[in-house]
Amino acid sequence: MVGLNTNDEHGRPVVLLADDERAITDNLGPFLERSGFSVHVVHDGAAALAAVADVDPDLCVLDVMMPRLDGREVLRRLRGDGRHTPVVLLTQVGEAGERAMALEEGADDYLNKPFDPQELIARIRAVLRRARPGRPPLATEGVLRSGPLRFDRVARRAWLGERQLTxxxxxxxxxxxxxxxxxELLTRERxxxxxxxxxxxxxxxxxxxxVAELRRLLDDDPSAPTWIETVPGLGYRFCGRIERGGQ
Incomplete structure (x- = not known):
């Protein structure tokens, strides 16, 4: 199993950017560099796979619609090879079901085109903060827990203690x-x-x-939250500690 890289020789996180639209990479690559990342750019999925083996990046930004291999196929092959390198997908799909499928296949996050480059920076930093070397992303886990809250992501069922939530x-x-x-700060728009x-x-x-519905069912007090914190004027943040698996 391959772990995460530990930045470049200057201490910067290494990002692999794979997109066949050169107008995007020509602008986004330098922007990522100016934002404190070391960037390697490729323009198709096969080159992305080769670059991961060669560079061992800290994170990959993969366009879904690429020649030779699309971004989701690159993602599937990386996870199939036991590589848990964090991946952010750039999609052009508006359907929530398609995006959910990408996350279930092992993506750490996704961003719909067109996007604000600052939003991509925020996503990259958030993914790197929660990444654990050699561990798969939380989105690939079947069961997640936070204190007495347990969520079976496969069965789509949740419990608070012994009580199943409707x-x-x-x-x-x-x-x-x-x-x-x-x-992670999750804006209302997000x-x-x-x-x-x-x-x-x-x-x-x-x-x-x-959010109010979820808080009622979880008995979560907004003024002293156990799980869902309000970020005034911006959105929400899950503030509980996450654990993987469990019965």
């Missing part, structure tokens, strides 16, 4: 995303994208309603 599909999706992105995608014209108030 959650709506949106609340289940929200809980899943919170648990797999702990200690959660809106996760829960509804881009096809449905829903306002951010709908996100607040789903």
């Amino acid at each position: 959650l709506t599909p949106k609340a289940l999706t929200l809980l899943d995303y919170l648990l797999t992105h702990p200690d 959660l809106l994208e996760v829960l509804w995608g881009f096809a449905t014209p829903v306002g951010t108030r709908a996100v607040d309603n789903r």
Whole structure:
């Protein structure tokens, strides 16, 4: 099993950027460099696989739609080879189901095109903060726990202690995303994208309603949260400690 690299000779995290759109890599590569990363650029999936073996990056940014091998196939091969290098996918798919599938296949996060480069930087830093050398991403775990809260991501069922929770599909999706992105600021806009995608014209108030639903079921006090913390004016953060597996 291959672990994570420990930065370049200057102490910068090494990022592999794979995208066949040179207009993107020509601008994004230097931007990532200016933001404190050492960047290696390739333009197709086969070259990305070869570069991972050669460079051993700390993180890969993979475009989904690439020639030779698409980004999701690169991801599947990396995970199949036992490589747990963190991966952020650049997608052009608005459907929440497609994005959820990418996460289940082992992606650490995704970003829909077109995107703000600053948002990509934020995602990269968040993924690197929660990455553990040699450990698969939380999104590949079947069961996640936080104190008395247990969530079976395969069966799509959750328990608080011995009590099984009755959650709506949106609340289940929200809980899943919170648990797999702990200690990360999740804006309302981000959660809106996760829960509804881009096809449905829903306002951010709908996100607040789903968070309120989840808090009621978890008996989570917003003024002294055990799990879901409000970041005033911005969004939410899962503040509970995450553990993998468990019965």
